[in-house]
Amino acid sequence: MNDASMYADFARREARGVSPMYRRLSLAICDDEEILTLLQTVPESKRQPSLLLGVVRLLGGPLDDPVAFHDFTVSNWSAVAAELRARATQTHEAGRCALLLPVLAALPQPLALLEVGAAAGLGLYPDRYVYRYDDRVIGSSGPVLDCVLTGTAPPARLPEVVWRAGLDLNPLDVTDPADVAWLEALIWPEHHRRERLRAAAAIAAADPPALTRGDLVDDLPGLAAQAPPDATLVVFHTSVLYQVPAVRRGLFVDLVRGLPGHWIAVEAPQVLSYEGLPPAPDEALHNVLSLDGTPLAWTRGHGQAMAWFA
Template sequence: MSAALDEVRDRLRRFADEAAEVSPLYSQLAAHAADDDDVAGLLTNATSPDPALLLAAVQRVLQAEPFHELTNYYPALGGSYGPDPSLWPMFRTFVLDRADRIRVLVANRVPRGNEVGRAALFYPAVAYAARQAGSGPVGLLEVGACAGLLLGIDLYSYRYQSEQSGQIVAGPGRAALGLHCALKLEPGEKGPTIPKRLLVSSKVGLDPDPVDLDDEDEYAWLEACVWPDQPDRLRQLGAAATARRKKAPTLVAGDPISDLADAAGRIPLELPVIVLTSNALRSFSAERVTEFRAAVAELAATRSMLWVSLEAYAVGLCPDRPDLDTGQAVLAVTRWDGGEERTTALAQTSWHGERMHWLA
C-alpha cells in the first residue's frame, strides 16, 4: 500500500498546484489531503487514484446532508464561506466519519466531466470544419460523450467578446443556455468566422458508459463532479440537461476505437461527419491514442469526415508546435488529404470554455 499511497500523495499535490488559480477550495483540500494518510488512503482502492474522484465522492455524500456545516464552504450547495483555518479540520472529520460510503464511491465510480462551457469553444471550430466539408448540414459524432450535452451545441446561444471585434452574438435567440467566451485574436487578424447558426441534422454520442439524465443517482454524480466553488458551471449543466431532454441525441454504449465505425454508421451517409473529442484522450495510453487516430483515419477513408479536438498538447496532435505546450487546451481540426493526416491548431483555450486565443 505504501507505494500506492506515495502515488496518491504526489497526485494530490500536483492537483493542488493546478487548481490553485481556478478552485481555491479544492486546491486547499487537496494540499492538506496530500499530507494526511487517513484521507489520502481512501484513494488507494480506486482504479485510478484521481484526486477529483475523491473530492467528487465527498461532495456526493455531502449532497445528502444539505444542513451539515461543511456545506457553508460549498457555493454549489448554497455556501458562501471562503477557505479558512476551520475548513480542513471540518472536512477531515466529515470524510473519516463517512469513510465507508466514500470508499464505495471511489471504488465504483470514475470522474465524469460533461463541461458544457466548452460548447463556446467548439462552436466556431465546428463551423470552420463544416465549411471545409462543404456547404449544408453536418452530422456530429462525439467520442467520450458522457451525457451528450456538448451535442446540443446548436441549441445554445453564444456571446464572444474581443477588443478588435467587440461582441459577437450567435445561436438561437431564445436558447435555454447562454454561454460567454473572451476571444483573443492575433495582431491584425479578424478571428474566426462565427455564423449565426450551425446546421446539424444528426447527433450521435459514443461512450463506454453513457449517462442517463433521467436516472437521479447518475445525474447527482454528474453534479458532484462539478467543482463546488464554480457554481456557474453547475447552472450551465442544469440548463443544458433541460435542453438535452427536449432534443435528445442518440447515445451509444461502446468502445471509442472498436465501435467508432458502427456509431458513425448511425449518421446518414449524405452528411459529412464531424467527430468531436473533449479531453477524451487524457486517460489514453500513447498506444491507445495511436489506435484511436488510426480508427478515425480509417473512417475518413470511407466517407466525408473531419475531427475537431479539444485536447492537451501532450496528446500529440500538434507535435511541431512546442509553443502550444503551455498547459492550456489546444483546439484543433484534423482532416485527411490522400490518406495523409493534417492537423491545424485553431486556438489555445481555457479548459472550461471561458477564454479562447484564436490562432488560425
C-alpha cells in the same frame, strides 16, 4: 507523477484562480498521509482530484474545511472507495461547445455529430446554445456560454446539425435524477455552471440524443456508419483521452483518422502531442483544440477561454 504531486499540480494549475475551495482542499490532500495511503487502495485512474472531490461532494461530505473533509473521507472511506471505483469524471461541461463552435461553423453544412465520451450528451447541442465571445453574441435561445476568445474573430453563425450520436462506456441519462446528481456533484462549488447544466440537460431531455454504450475503438466504426451520407460527419471529444490507456489511445487515433468527415479533439498536449506548439498563454492548465490532427488553439478546461494561434 505520484498522488501527492498530482494534487499539488491540480491546486496550482487548475484550481488556482478558479476554485479557492478546491485549491485549499487539494493542497491539504497532498500533505495528508492518511488520505494518500487510502487512495493507494483504488486503481490509479480513480485517484484523480476531480473524481475524489466530486465523490465526496455526492456523498454529502463537507468541502469548506480541510479538517472536516479529512474526517469525513477517512470515516466513510468504504463508501468513497466504492463510488471512486464505479464512477468516472463525466463532467462534460456544455461550455466546451464554445471551443468547438469556430470549427463547427466553418465546416460544410449540415453536420452529423458523433461525440466520443459523450456522458449525457450535452456536448451534442452546439446549435441550441447562446455564445458570448466578449461583446459578440451568437444564438438567440438556450443557456449562455461565455468564452474569452483571442487570436481570431468569433464565428458568424451556428452550425446546422441533422444527426447527433454519442459513445460512452457508461452513458448517463439526463432524465434520471441520480445521473443528473452526479453531473452536478462534478461541478466545482463556486461555479454558476449548475444552472447552465440544468438548462442544457432540459434541452437534451426534450430531444434525447442517441447514446450508445460502447468502446471508442471497438464500437466507433459501426456508430459512425449510421450517420446520414448527405451530412458532414464530425467525430469529436473533449478531455476524454486522458482516461484511455496509451495503447488504446493510439489505436483510436489511427481509427478516427481513417473515418470519412472530420475529427475535432480538445485534449491536453501530454495526451495528444503536437510538434511546434507555441507557448501556452500562462502556466494554468490548457488543452489544445485541433482539427484533423492540426492544432489550432489553446483552450481552458471548462470552455471559459480560447487563444487561437493557427
